[in-house]
Amino acid sequence: MLVALVVVALAALVPTVNSYVAQRQKLSDLQGQVAQQEAEVEDLREQVAQWEDPTYVAARARERLLFAMPGETQYRLTDTSGQDVPLTEAQQAEEAAKEGEWYSTLWESVEGSSRLTPEDIPDETGSTDEDVPAEDPADTTDQDDDQ
Template structure:
């Protein structure tokens, strides 16, 4: 017996269980198709509100973080205000910032001596940064003019 005959017998056995006059049912019925369409439409309808909900939750978290930062700033400003209410703190700040001295004290302010005219650091201040004798754009245009005249001048012959 070959394979084909065994399959045919099995098919024959299944055939006797079928009800005569009924055709084989399709895989998807109309009810299943309508159910799938309804589910797909529900998903499509709910996507936009879900996305909006997630975006709004992010915005709420950002606003809460900003509110917490503002609350911290307010606390810091309250502490600063409380410090300024203390007369000793006010005196210390006046001495430090305004160079005030109490009666009977001799205040000293150290000033760097002016640089000598022949000194190499005459163009630098006490911090070591070079001083600009004129605005930067003036120096820039002078360098452009110097480069232009150097190109226009004929080369010197030895």
């Protein structure tokens, strides 16, 4: 009788304990997400505070939009290819990272070519749609035979 009572008590408690543990785990995960989002909010607040500073806004405008103060003369250096010369080694490393590996570039090219439509591919004669007659010459020979 005692064993039956213990089994019934365990049968009643196990689902309750299981749901309690699952809820505690979910609560822990949600608290972690809240902490991460609070850190992101704090970073965004710091960025907003930076943008409220006029000197920071002027510096970003000079950097990104190539603005100059009245009376200043800006010079842009270019290399022999005509492209802008990066100002720092960090910018050079960033450009190299954007280019990626040769096989990445190759794969992007293959993917891009699979998205071509027939209108994107020129015909071998170099003619355009305006140069091609509206009716097919093969259709006119069939009509001549019928008449």
